[in-house]
Amino acid sequence: MPFEFSKEMEARFAKVLEKYPAEHKKAALIPALYLVQEQHGYLTIDGMKYIAGRLDISASEVLNTATFYTLLRKEPHGRFHLQVCTNVSCFLRGSDDLIRMIRDKCGIGPGEMSDDRRFSCEEVQCLAACGTAPVVQVNWDYHEKLTTESFSTLLEELQSREISAPEGA
Numbered sequence: 001m002p003f004e005f006s007k008e009m010e011a012r013f014a015k016v017l018e019k020y021p022a023e024h025k026k027a028a029l030i031p032a033l034y035l036v037q038e039q040h041g042y043l044t045i046d047g048m049k050y051i052a053g054r055l056d057i058s059a060s061e062v063l064n065t066a067t068f069y070t071l072l073r074k075e076p077h078g079r080f081h082l083q084v085c086t087n088v089s090c091f092l093r094g095s096d097d098l099i100r101m102i103r104d105k106c107g108i109g110p111g112e113m114s115d116d117r118r119f120s121c122e123e124v125q126c127l128a129a130c131g132t133a134p135v136v137q138v139n140w141d142y143h144e145k146l147t148t149e150s151f152s153t154l155l156e157e158l159q160s161r162e163i164s165a166p167e168g169a
Contacts, residue, residue: 005035028055077120078114078118084122085129108120138158
């Protein structure tokens with residue numbers, strides 16, 4: 001089934017387009033890709049082709065942009081994507097303990113997704129918050145100065161949340 005925006009996403013896409021002159025609508029590419037990702041959970045080939053058509057640009061230009069930016073996902077992730085910083089500051093302050101806790105409590109490690117698609121985990125090199133290490137980014141939200149206790153509480157809270165899967169997931 002070909003991709004198309006839901007009514008809500010179509011309205012949001014229209015608002016994005018309002019920010020750019022019609023002759024420069026390709027400037028809306030990244031925000032448009034975020035809308036596809038939000039609706040579907042990640043960028044599909046159909047979703048990228050859809051945006052190419054809507055913005056009158058080539059599918060290869062969309063794909064080039066999508067593969068350049070790491071926050072644009074080209075494969076499914078869990079509803080809660082846990083990005084654990086493992087750079088020096090975070091490692092010295094216990095990020096390895098946080099990864100072990102994800103293994104113990106969620107049953108996954110870096111590069112994996114839980115069977116229920118609630119969690120996925122990724123090691124990242126830097127979240128630019130060295131002064132508040134260790135840091136885990138959950139979707140768009142930073143969680144800083146984590147201890148094993150505070151991270152355990154966070155994981156329990158995420159496990160208890162009602163979730164709805166993105167469309168198409």
